[in-house]
Amino acid sequence: MEAPKLATILVIVLAVGVTIGYVVANTSRAGTASTSTAETVTVTSTITETKAVTETVTSVREVVKTRLFRPELVADILVASRGSLPPSSFVQVDTWRSHAPYTLVVFSPDSSMFTVTVTRYVEDKPVSEIRAYTIDGEELWKFETGSGYIRSLAWSSDGKILFVGENSIEGTLVALDAYTGKELWSYKTSSELGTGDPGQPRYYWPAVYSIEYSDGKVYASACRTVKKPKYGKICAIYCFDARDGSLVWRYPREGFIDTMVPKIKLSPDGHYLAATTWYYKGEQWKGGTLLLLDTASGD
Structure with a gap:
């Protein structure tokens, strides 16, 4: 090409x-x-x-x-009416007005009512109240415990008695008629632990930390912080007749548990009471000790 x-x-x-x-x-x-x-x-x-x-x-x-939910303000707490809630929902309680320490909410055994604790300040002093409500938010009664705070609440199994443990000058355990809010009896743990000093912080006052109930008996652990002879806790566990507040037994029978007992718990059959210790290193008792008592004798 x-x-x-x-x-x-x-x-x-x-x-x-x-x-x-x-x-x-x-x-x-x-x-x-x-x-x-x-x-x-x-x-x-x-x-x-x-x-x-x-x-x-x-x-x-x-x-x-x-x-x-249609919430409504009842006194100082916000309660959502059960009638406006789905069956799987809940009743909401908000204590936003009081900002109280140790605020508790406890339902009755049959869920027909519940109680809340609220702390108000009168002349810069704490005044605590227990308020009982129906599940629809209707207030049934109020009970004022006086100075101090409410540390524990428990119901009798039949729902007739509400037991109240105070962190106050006297560290009182109170039994209330659950339907009326009237006091049935009271026991001042300060008679053994010593009275709290109003001039000292509340953690130096006697307090009923934990309450349990079974078969007509109510059990409570109570403690107070002491400075002398050295800084620490003195505590005792009590068993009372729930009807009249008479003392059935006390542990230990003499002296005190020299560390904190923040929680007690009954066995399901009510035959045994377990207690735990926490934090404070006593000479005879150490923090983290587990104690098991026979509820019939306290031994």
Whole structure:
């Protein structure tokens, strides 16, 4: 083939190749751009949908708070009426006005009522109250314990008596008629542990830390912080006749447990009482000790 013709053919092939390459490149870029645009649209759509869902959830939450539960302010606590709640929901109690330490909420054995503890300050002194409510939020009664705080609550198994443990000057255990709020009897642990000094912080006052009930007997652990002869705790465990408050037994029979006893617990059959010690290193008792007593004798 002649050289001029060959050169002409090569030029034509090269031109065609360049043209095809240009078209392919532009087509590829256009496809990429289209894909990116589609992805951008998808992402935008997703974001929009997520925002819509978030707004829906927020709206539902507001409806639940203000319409479904229909909370109402009763005295100093916020109670959501049981009648406005789903069967699987709960009654909410909020003591936001008092900000009281040791605030407790305890239901009666048959769930027909519940009690809460609230602390008010009168002339800068704490005054604690127990308030009883029906499950519909109706207040049944109030009982004022006087100066100090409420540290523990427990019901008798038949729901007739409410037992109250104070962290106060006298460290009193009180038994109340659960239907009227009237005092049935009381026992001042200060008669053995010593009276608290109003000029000292409340952790130096005697306190009933834990209460248990079984078969007509009520059990309580009580402690007081002492400075002399050295800093520490003195504690005792008590068993009372729930009807009249008469003392059945005390552990130990003489002296004290020289460390803190924050919790006691009855066995399901009521035959044994377990107690735990915590933190303070006594000479005879150490923190972390587990004690098991026969409830019939206290031994």
